[in-house]
Amino acid sequence: xVQLVQSGAEVRKPGASVRVSCKASGYTFTSYDMHWVxxxxxxRLEWMGWINAGNGGTKYSQKFQDRVTITRDKSASTxxxxxxxxxxxxxxxxxxxxxxxxxxxxxxxxxxxxVTVSS
Amino acid sequence: xxxxxxxxxxxxxxxxxxxxxxxxxxxxxxSSSLAWYQQKPGQAPRLxxxxxxxxxxxxxxxxxxxxxxxxFTLTISRLEPEDFAVYYCQQYGSSSIFTFGPGTKVDTK
Numbered sequence: 001x002v003q004l005v006q007s008g009a010e011v012r013k014p015g016a017s018v019r020v021s022c023k024a025s026g027y028t029f030t031s032y033d034m035h036w037v038x039x040x041x042x043x044r045l046e047w048m049g050w051i052n053a054g055n056g057g058t059k060y061s062q063k064f065q066d067r068v069t070i071t072r073d074k075s076a077s078t079x080x081x082x083x084x085x086x087x088x089x090x091x092x093x094x095x096x097x098x099x100x101x102x103x104x105x106x107x108x109x110x111x112x113x114x115v116t117v118s119s
Numbered sequence: 120x121x122x123x124x125x126x127x128x129x130x131x132x133x134x135x136x137x138x139x140x141x142x143x144x145x146x147x148x149x150s151s152s153l154a155w156y157q158q159k160p161g162q163a164p165r166l167x168x169x170x171x172x173x174x175x176x177x178x179x180x181x182x183x184x185x186x187x188x189x190x191f192t193l194t195i196s197r198l199e200p201e202d203f204a205v206y207y208c209q210q211y212g213s214s215s216i217f218t219f220g221p222g223t224k225v226d227t228k
Contacts, residue, residue: 035217045156045164045207047217059215095163102169104211105154107176109163 002026004096004110011116017084020113022096029077030054033099035106036070036081040092050099051079086117121146121212123220131228138195140223142208147188152211155184155193158222159204167206168193195225203227 007021022034035050049060051070058070064083072079079096093112100107122145132138142153150171156164166175168184171191181196195202208220 037217037219044221045158045209045219047219050215061216097164100166100169102151104152105166105169105209106156106164106217107166107169109165112163 002098002108004098004108006094006096006110006113009114009116011118012086013119014087014117016086016117017082018086018115019080019082020094020096020115022079022081022110024077024079024098027098029072030074034070034072034079035097035099036068036079037095037097037106038092039095039112040089043092046092048081048094053079083115086115088117091115091117120216121148121210121218123208123210123218125206125208125220125223127223128221129224129226131226132198133228134198134200136198138193138198138202138225140193140195140206140225142186142191142193142220144189144191144210148191148210148212150187153184153186153191154209154211156207156209157202157204158207164207198225 003025005023010018012018030053033050036048048064051058067084069082095112096110097106098108124143126141153171155168158164172184183194185192205222205224207222
């Protein structure tokens with residue numbers, strides 16, 4: 001079955017960077033785009049960007065364009081999201097999610113990774 | 120960029136009752152681009168409905184979606200105890216951008 005398993009919780013100081021990983025199994029990794037979505041405490045879901053796991057092409061939300069980098073390692077069936085210049089407002093749960101076959105929704109989600117930014 | 124609003128913010132109902140949740144878009148959205156998710160505390164969202172009205176794999180038929188243009192609805196015909204959660208609508212727009220609504224919380228009356 002499809003599984004997305006994310007790396008564990010992280011604590012960073014303001015100004016630092018964080019990288020979250022998402023290991024996929026149960027399907028052909030390169031056949032589906034991988035998206036990243038975050039959720040600050042008590043807030044709505046916020047889309048950050050995606051990567052074409054096959055060719056590595058990316059698309060980012062304008063809000064995060066200057067600070068986020070999404071990459072993948074095909075050999076490890078793993079996607080990565082790196083967010084730089086962290087501030088307290090970046091404290092959130094970060095999710096990876098697979099783009100569904102219809103190409104317009106997210107059908108499988110990772111368990112989430114809590115990133116806490118605090119001095 | 121299309122903005123999604125959801126109403127009501129909170130819906131207080133009892134098990135067995137019918138729940139009707141609304142999602143309104145600031146511009147017309149293609150029906151194929153509208154989805155609904157359920158999220159329980161401490162869990163990742165779960166896809167319920169895609170293409171405005173198609174149930175995702177394993178979703179019970181008490182969940183149904185409808186609507187077109189700027190107005191979409193998620194209906195839960197008879198609430199089960201496990202359905203008390205937050206529900207988000209999502210649209211896929213031009214330039215391959217995703218947008219989520221603010222969510223509707225369905226809680227116990």
